[in-house]
Amino acid sequence: MDLALNFVATVGERWRANIERLRSPSDLDRWCAETGLGRPARPADNSDLARARDLREALHRAVRSTMCGTGMDVVDRRGINEWARTADIPPQLTAGGCIERAGPPSVDAVLATIARAAVMLLGGADADRLRECASDNSSTLFVDTSRAAARQWCSKRCADRINAHRYRRRHRSAT
Numbered sequence: 001m002d003l004a005l006n007f008v009a010t011v012g013e014r015w016r017a018n019i020e021r022l023r024s025p026s027d028l029d030r031w032c033a034e035t036g037l038g039r040p041a042r043p044a045d046n047s048d049l050a051r052a053r054d055l056r057e058a059l060h061r062a063v064r065s066t067m068c069g070t071g072m073d074v075v076d077r078r079g080i081n082e083w084a085r086t087a088d089i090p091p092q093l094t095a096g097g098c099i100e101r102a103g104p105p106s107v108d109a110v111l112a113t114i115a116r117a118a119v120m121l122l123g124g125a126d127a128d129r130l131r132e133c134a135s136d137n138s139s140t141l142f143v144d145t146s147r148a149a150a151r152q153w154c155s156k157r158c159a160d161r162i163n164a165h166r167y168r169r170r171h172r173s174a175t
């Protein structure tokens with residue numbers, strides 16, 4: 001999944017419950033580790049968490065306005081650009097010729113890495129392939145890379161859930 005959209009998804013079910021998944025600084029540390037960016041060298045504190053949430057909400061609004069074709073808020077755009085100018089996590093070559101992130105990173109480097117990914121996404125060719133999952137239980141934003149650009153679900157899990165729901169509905173109306 002796209003790094004910036006993955007970060008935006010740390011708030012779940014935005015249209016109703018707004019489930020905050022970064023409730024404490026340690027949640028931010030865990031998210032960094034789970035996404036492969038690396039657990040921050042210095043554990044995140046409350047100020048890190050506040051800045052992370054600020055960037056995340058700016059990204060969410062920026063993605064939304066890109067999807068709707070409305071102009072991006074100037075303060076959001078400046079905030080994202082400012083983070084994108086900050087030093088990010090440097091990519092490194094492994095002995096096997098693969099790319100890995102130099103670690104452990106600072107929280108600022110993590111946020112800069114996310115902001116750069118967002119700039120590339122929102123300013124790049126995939127910007128018109130941004131979609132919101134059609135599942136009732138998921139507000140996940142994703143990049144539809146399918147050839148027909150007609151994918152409706154963010155994940156196989158959501159696709160399965162919707163198909164099961166449709167099957168049950170069909171089955172009910174048939175009996």
Ligand SMILES: [Zn+2]
Nearest residue numbers: 133138154158
């Ligand atoms: Zn979904």
